[in-house]
Amino acid sequence: MLNEALLSINQATTREQWSLPEAVGGYARQGVHGIAVWHDKLREIGLAEGARLLREHDMTVTGYCIGGLVTATDHAALSAALDENRRAIEEAAVIGAQCIVFVAGGLVDGSKDLVGARARCLDALDVLLPEAKAVGVTIALEPLHPMMCANRAVLTTLGEANDWCDQLGAGGELGIAVDVYHLWWDPNLAHEIGRAGPRIVAFHINDWLEDTRDLRLDRGMMGDGVIDIPGIRAMVEATGYAGHREVEIFSSRDWWQRDPDEVVRIIKERYQTAV
């Protein structure tokens, strides 16, 4: 039996059904006291009210989504992106999130310059990391699946996330989020998880459906796909990671269409049978 106290649900999993108060209430009602919060949902009800609600329901906030998106070439756009990150870092601090999830951003403005986009991410992190440190927030680099490289995240592998951490040389204000969906295919995964070690501050679970139909919104429930989740979990936990297992499922055709109480119920089942 896995420890239920270490189950968290990213509220993206029920984003079409539930507001933040509904999600907090719905998860807690079934005994799930871990949640990852999205900024749009938090801002809907306001930061102070959101923080109060999370405390009231004794929720551990395993992540705040999202920071990053700092690949713009245009100066004004990049400056606005940095300001947005500053706001998110403050919010993450107020709600006590264990990390803010940093999604790099894709190629923008018709650019084909991946090397440049990656360099701009490192520049932005150089600016943001001291600000995160000042308020006790950890920025978790999340490499996304290479199929999202063009429009979502130029950071595509755990190896590169490790390289960035090496280059940035930060302390506890920098970490890595490992999501099985994004990384399962990587022939270097075991090696890079070992290399990441204590940098791993978040572990996301879900599944890759064999008949995946959409590049962003067709993730599967644990057990419904091809990922060896227990195998990857074992690798992550062998490094000493003892944190939450956070379920994050973007699913426009299936899980977003279901009764959210049923979604939570099935997550709890699969947490014991497929994780």
Added chain:
Amino acid sequence: MLNEALLSINQATTREQWSLPEAVGGYARQGVHGIAVWHDKLREIGLAEGARLLREHDMTVTGYCIGGLVTATDHAALSAALDENRRAIEEAAVIGAQCIVFVAGGLVDGSKDLVGARARCLDALDVLLPEAKAVGVTIALEPLHPMMCANRAVLTTLGEANDWCDQLGAGGELGIAVDVYHLWWDPNLAHEIGRAGPRIVAFHINDWLEDTRDLRLDRGMMGDGVIDIPGIRAMVEATGYAGHREVEIFSSRDWWQRDPDEVVRIIKERYQTAV
């Protein structure tokens, strides 16, 4: 100006419009004398007739598609896959293909064992390489995009293709096909192209559309997407590669719907402006 004599078209690009005789005639009519041939199209007209037709139109066959798909766990299925590869190797020899494109195969039979599937590919290559060598055929390992890992190819990076080549220790009967679509996102691409060096026996071009809608059949025409094709071509050619640039576009929503003569005409334009 790029040398037009080094332009090749993979007949998958016009597969919905043209049979092999139509493709050979249609490409040659516009001065394109490089083609990659698919087995289903060749078998439609028969091996002897296909070989005659290719010679008659003075076509250079830059690849024969496809070998591989050797990840089955079931003994009978694996044995049938090896026999299918043997047939394809013989056909590649008869039509004088510069290589047979080896697509590894995905996870099968409900397995989640990526490590095992990759090991079976190496075992199959151990069997097939001497047979390819005996008839003068080169097997070109083609790493496919990680989004095709589950159902098409467990070989997902150029780094792993290089590792396989290192392990197999073969000679000229083993090479690598570099396709910009599959590899453009890789942060290690420049390094791994350098490492591949003379192993590169095929170079495939096309583009990644920013709004890609399908995981297999939505490739773009060179210039319509985000890939820095000239940059990758320069890396490949800096290793000494002086072979064809083969256009391979699977496109159910666009290029397969068009007049194939127009497709060839636009390929010739983009070959000069976007490659």
